[in-house]
Amino acid sequence: MSRVLVVAASVVAAALPVAPGAGADPAGTDRVETPVHIASPISSVDESVVRVHIPLPNSIGPHPAACDWLSYLRYRDVNGPSAAAAADRILIAQPGILEGAGAFDSVARNTVAAAARNGAHIEFWALDRRSNCLDDHSGVRAGLAAHDYDVAIDYYYHHRPVEGHTFAGFLGNDQVGWLANVGIAQTITDQYDLLVHELPDLALRQRKVLCGGHSLGGVVTAFFADADFGGNPGYRQCAGYFALDTAISPSLSALSGLPSPSAILPSGGLDYEATQAALRSGVAPRTLNLPVLIGPETMTLLGIVGLAADVDPGGLSHLAAALPLTPNLDTTLRFLFSRDAAAFATGSPSVRQFRLTNSAVLGALLGNASQPLAFLQTSPGFFDGGPVRDKDFPLPQDLAHNPALTPLTSAALGPDTLGIPDQPGGPLYTWRNYDRIGAPGAPVYRDRAGKPYATTETEVTDIGELARSLAEQPLPFTEDYFPTKLATDLFQASDPQISRLLVHPEGSAANPTIDLLGGSGLVVANGVPRSGRLVVAPGYHHLDVLTAAADQNDHRPEPISTALADFASVVR
Template sequence: MLSEVGAWLGATSMELAARNTINALGAHGKRIEWWSQPRRTTCLFDDTGLRAAADARDGRVAFDYYYGNGVVEGHRFAGFHSNAELGWLADVGLARYVEDMHTVLSRELPDPNIRRAKAFCGGTSDGGLVAGAFAAWDFGGGEENAGYNQCAAFLGIDSLISTDPLALQSVPALREFAGLGGGLSYQAQVAALHAGILPVSFTGIPYVEPRFFTLLAVRGAAAHYAPDEETDLHRRLPSDWIDEISTRLAFAGTYADLFGGGNALRDYRFTNTALLGMLLGDHTLNIGPMQFGLGVLDGGPVTAKTVPWPDNPDSPLSAVTGRGPRMVPTDKTALYTWRDYDQLDGIDYAPPGSEVVSIHDLATTLAAAPGDSLGFLDPYFAPRFLIDIQSAFTGTRTGDLAPIRFGDRIRQRPVLTTIGTKSWIGTAAPLFPSDTIYLDNYTHTDVNMAATHQFDSRPEAVSTTITDFILRNLP
């Protein structure tokens, strides 16, 4: 199984999905290797702080290294990279990912007959889109070497295996029109990246910028090594406007909190685990695509958030803020703790069985240093990929996207498509195939990290679905 990772994520982000699938197939007497393939940008991250935290078993060591001018073995953090240092990211997009995927697959499995019989290719989120482009890619040497002929089957986990979801390529007039207009726009955007008019990374953009993603890894380390200890990391963070905006976007309960700064995150008391949950949980975080279903706040009173709007799970706007309800603490003297996914008795807004990820699993994988396992996060994920995939979807087949030649051939291979019922991807459900499998109570990010043991002894849905698909399609 060769699986491409989603945006801003590294290889370790899929560890639970991989382990659960390996064990599920093992129960059927099958042996599988799971390869999670990250992007080259993962290597930009300085993992010294996370390594030092692992050695000391103390997340504060990582915090001091990245944000407190701390020294580790004589080395001081050089700072986060600026766009001026990262000009080469203008060329790190869909073509680079697809070619890297092909290199790994062909080098590790040099016999094309083995690849066609036993290699299952896919990914989660944007990783599934990469796998879809791989299937349509012309690698030279005739159609026999096209991407769809390199794998036995394809899997889109909360994702879509396609390069033409709007079916523009099936109508000649639309194909020509989209190709001409889209091609000109694509060339202009790529030129703007090279000229520095468009940013080559998300540096400086609140919540998705490298500084904030690194902070999530550090808070994961703190929650891993001292889960129940009261934290002060949210108060010790040096003043920085990007961090301030990022935290307000994630935490604010009202517009007064968002724009006025009242009732700020730093005003409340949390354990390390609760602070991590506050910034990543589907009942606390304001940003839907990044939410994990991993439990709820405990230890003090909470109230429903109203920013940017009150929660309504049936509204298309839930793609932005999640299906909720989202809660914010109200008592500045209470020490807020966290109830894990399997401890939800008596919580009316998150009943037992409605959450699927253990916050302790998430903390453990966030704490992993990239040098050890290529890490959970990829803070320097490049915008070029988003330009490429949007252009490919709207019909561009020029420049780096010219090798997309076999989009319709994916029908010759078995394809698994899944969507979580709490995922923001669900708003695009009309574009998904009719045999799409829906994963009950899974958010977009849950598909990577669902706990092995689910409520009421239910089987874990992602690994079970993948296992059934692989068993049906092995020779």
């Protein structure tokens, strides 16, 4: 990458929407709203990024100034009122684990557009948590501006500066000490403070706001509803609730498929006070950061992969060859691309030996046919261009789908047979998008039992839209530094220090609810909720409820956003 190109990219990137923490705080204002211009097929929806100055309390401890701002993505009908208070309804969405506001892009646009077709002007606000103030997406933004993902690789791994600075490295446990104090109490307080700032009229909030979220966001929403904020019950801030492949419940038992708490959390066998002492001292990790799959480096990798698929979807990927062989990246790539345990152990064949387009790499990382972890799965199509085989890692497919184990393995690994390219050094593996599965003349790839890996019924997400959400949003799709305390608080919800927040236990059932579930998602695998309006989208995986395209293969509107828009229009 030439120095001239890097400098040019930096100049152009400076004109892009600025994410929290990416630049100096504006002087003399506590609210900044910046229009976001992204090439989306849903042109009837305006998007902006809103930043509101709501400082953290002193008890949190020293922290970057950028973290005194709360941020959200605001989606609204282009023909609707410019003032949010004048909208017919405002939907407030809490993200899931390791998730940022950018993950809501497709469902937000689709829902606002669907409501407008029914004559209603609604807004969708996708919230970002405080911890995303630590993310450094300068390299991805500069790569987007230059239309070259090498700019991002050079920034994160080759010490090439963009936007006037050099990447300082991924933050260590000793650099995020303040996150030891950011748990469920601060998270729901942030939502309340933001709502009061943006919509100060309590009666209006109670009449117009729908509170909800995706995955872990449903649990956070339940805590918000059951809490009290200086005499103001949380449930009175909402007219209703919406659950995106989750349940509005303060108990994590409503979910399945989440990473095992014993594997990633320091609370196994510890009570609340011992857990807090471990977090504050730094003995326990203050963010979820594993040697493989989960952590800031892996989350940043998803952004780079999304960028490559966004700017050069059909190009031969050189991502794997360009990335350094760090223990984290090497193990992650082995986990995601190994055909079986022997390949994982030996590293052969390696992903670096296969010829893949950039879209195929993204599909391999997040597609339900190859991504082995259910909570990271979407349904964007399947590989094309060469022979494939069953992916027998981390479990052989015969074992993973054994009827005696299916309730357990489906929750963690998803219900589908996994597939993977089978010919290293051979043909160029491309990606067949969700709406090209089953097209005339399209090959049908089958697992060893004869079942197609992908059908028109199982594929629902557009790979291009997925790439755009990962690469182009000013607030990220992922959360690089997810606070461990938020997770341990929820896993220790029965402890008096946490349960005391649930002042109004009737709150999470006090308003109408819609449960919007993926037929192949996490909640269905664990049993569907017994209360509220229920919508199950067949074939949808955990992330599909956020990422599914507006136009589905059955030529009908996308069911999750259509049902959510209808609920928003009629709930009282």
